[in-house]
Amino acid sequence: xxxxxxxxxxxxxxxxxxxxxxxxxxxxxxxxxxxxxxxxxxxxxxxxxxxxxxxxxxxxxxxxxxxxxxxxxxxxxxxxxxxxxxxxxxxxxxxxxxxxxxxxxxxxxxxxxxxxxxxxxxxxxxxxxxxxxxxxxxxxxxxxxxxxxxxxxxxxxxxxxxxxxxxxxxxxxxxxxxxxxxxxxxxxxxxxxxxxxxxxxxxxxxxxxxxxxxxxxxxxxxxxxxxxxxxxxxxxxxxxxxxxxxxxxxxxxxxxxxxxxxxxxxxxxxxxxxxxxxxxxxxxxxxxxxxxxxxxxxxxxxxxxxxxxxxxxxxxxxxxxxxxxxxxxxxxxxxxxxxxxxxxxxxxxxxxxxxxxxxxxxxxxxxxxxxxxx
Numbered sequence: 001x002x003x004x005x006x007x008x009x010x011x012x013x014x015x016x017x018x019x020x021x022x023x024x025x026x027x028x029x030x031x032x033x034x035x036x037x038x039x040x041x042x043x044x045x046x047x048x049x050x051x052x053x054x055x056x057x058x059x060x061x062x063x064x065x066x067x068x069x070x071x072x073x074x075x076x077x078x079x080x081x082x083x084x085x086x087x088x089x090x091x092x093x094x095x096x097x098x099x100x101x102x103x104x105x106x107x108x109x110x111x112x113x114x115x116x117x118x119x120x121x122x123x124x125x126x127x128x129x130x131x132x133x134x135x136x137x138x139x140x141x142x143x144x145x146x147x148x149x150x151x152x153x154x155x156x157x158x159x160x161x162x163x164x165x166x167x168x169x170x171x172x173x174x175x176x177x178x179x180x181x182x183x184x185x186x187x188x189x190x191x192x193x194x195x196x197x198x199x200x201x202x203x204x205x206x207x208x209x210x211x212x213x214x215x216x217x218x219x220x221x222x223x224x225x226x227x228x229x230x231x232x233x234x235x236x237x238x239x240x241x242x243x244x245x246x247x248x249x250x251x252x253x254x255x256x257x258x259x260x261x262x263x264x265x266x267x268x269x270x271x272x273x274x275x276x277x278x279x280x281x282x283x284x285x286x287x288x289x290x291x292x293x294x295x296x297x298x299x300x301x302x303x304x305x306x307x308x309x310x311x312x313x314x315x316x317x318x319x320x321x322x323x324x325x326x327x328x329x330x331x332x333x334x335x336x337x338x339x340x341x342x343x344x345x346x347x348x349x350x351x352x353x354x355x356x357x358x359x360x361x362x363x364x365x366x367x368x369x370x371x372x373x374x
Contacts, residue, residue: 003292005071012053012068016075019048024079031082032346035193035200045087046116052094059098059106060114066236067298070243074294077247081350082201084244086119089157092236093120093166097180100221100229105180109164118163122233123153123181123207140169140179140214147219149181149212159183159207160190166233168226176226179218187212198349231308238311238358239301242318243294245354246287249322252329252347253283259333259342270332279328286321293317309371316364319354326351 005013023044031037045051053069055061069091076084094113097120098106112118129135138151149169159165164180171177181188191206221229257280260271270276297314301307326348330337337344355361 003295009068009071012064013071013075015048016050016072017078019045019050020075020079024076024083028080028083029343029346031080031201033200037083037086037201037203041083042086042090042116042119044116046114049114051087051116052091052110052114054091054095055098055110055114059110061094061098061110065298066239066301067295070239070294070298073240073243074247074250074291077244078251079247080201081244081248081353082199084247085157085199085202088240088244089122089237090116090120090163092233092240093122093164095236096122096166096229096233097164097220099232100178101180102217104217105220109180113163119158119161120163121156121158121161121165121183122237123156123159123165123167124230124233125154125156126152127154127206129154136168136170136176138167138169138209140167140171140177142172146216147179147214149179149187149209149214151209153207153209155194155204156190156207157202157204159205160203166220168230171224173224175224176230177223178220178226178229179214180220181209181212181214181218185212197352198346199353234358235306235308235311236301238315239294239297239307241354241358242290242297242311242314245318245322245351246291246294248347248351249283249287249290249325252322252326252344252351253280253287255343255347256280256283256329256332259336259344276332279332283325283328286325290318290321309368312359312364312367312371315354315358316361316368319361319364322351323355 042051049062050072052061053064053072054066056063073084073088076087094110097109113120126136140147140149162184165183167179167181168176169179187210189208194204260276261269263270293314297307297310300310329344330348333342333344336342339345
């Protein structure tokens with residue numbers, strides 16, 4: 001097994017790092033304070049092929065591997081998780097359209113997704129669903145040669161922006177099907193963004209759909225196979241979310257190392273203290289193990305392996321490990337770590353989200369346990 005990144009992998013990694021250093025790092029704190037990402041951020045990333053990295057060149061993307069995508073996500077997560085959210089959710093749903101879509105759907109939607117002109121959303125969660133897809137109530141009923149959608153979706157990121165939403169709804173059979181819904185049409189409305197503890201600027205809203213009309217060719221993939229499609233979408237997203245947390249955890253380690261070298265106690269840097277060295281050692285070990293977990297999962301995906309179990313294992317481990325890294329980073333900083341003047345405070349808030357996003361730790365344990373006991 002070769003754990004070395006290829007020259008292309010390294011080139012993609014460097015490009016993403018350079019972009020983040022130039023376009024994200026200088027405004028990362030401002031994004032956190034104002035909850036606003038610059039309006040041109042998506043098109044800037046799109047111009048470099050960062051908005052839909054895995055989409056083939058035939059539809060406007062660079063056609064990169066899933067591992068390349070994960071490397072990009074990690075670098076963006078290092079600088080600001082909200083900006084990664086903009087790119088990450090969008091690119092995962094663009095990949096879903098590429099995997100499940102017809103040739104006509106790909107040609108229609110993917111080019112503007114690749115440039116960042118349009119932004120995609122995953123539209124699954126509802127006020128009563130949590131992680132249980134079986135209790136979805138949003139319906140997509142066949143009518144007049146198309147579909148009519150009614151229902152409410154909760155915690156939908158980028159739902160207020162024009163572009164295709166990958167919608168999971170119950171069809172006439174009562175089973176879940178997947179659709180492409182063009183956002184912001186008649187009968188479609190969004191609520192004001194949720195005020196989140198972290199990931200400020202993530203732009204997460206509720207969506208109300210009242211008699212929203214979709215064309216006959218709006219179905220994505222096979223009828224009544226929405227649950228299977230959802231498992232695919234979430235497995236991609238879990239791996240991506242884990243990688244962005246690795247980036248943020250690496251940032252937490254880096255700022256903690258620097259702080260320990262700068263902070264003086266009794267005439268010497270606190271980095272000389274055994275207690276601080278132990279914390280740094282634990283942080284570094286968790287970051288490296290989490291990174292390898294993400295890379296391994298991505299490589300399995302590129303090899304055509306079903307990663308439902310592996311992505312759940314990845315998220316379960318990485319969420320806890322990076323949460324611990326952020327917590328230890330606060331300990332290294334002491335009281336200063338609780339102050340917004342220090343980056344570790346933002347990283348602590350942002351990193352914590354992963355343990356409840358795309359299925360809680362408990363859900364991941366159920367998935368891994370179930371697959372292991374088959």
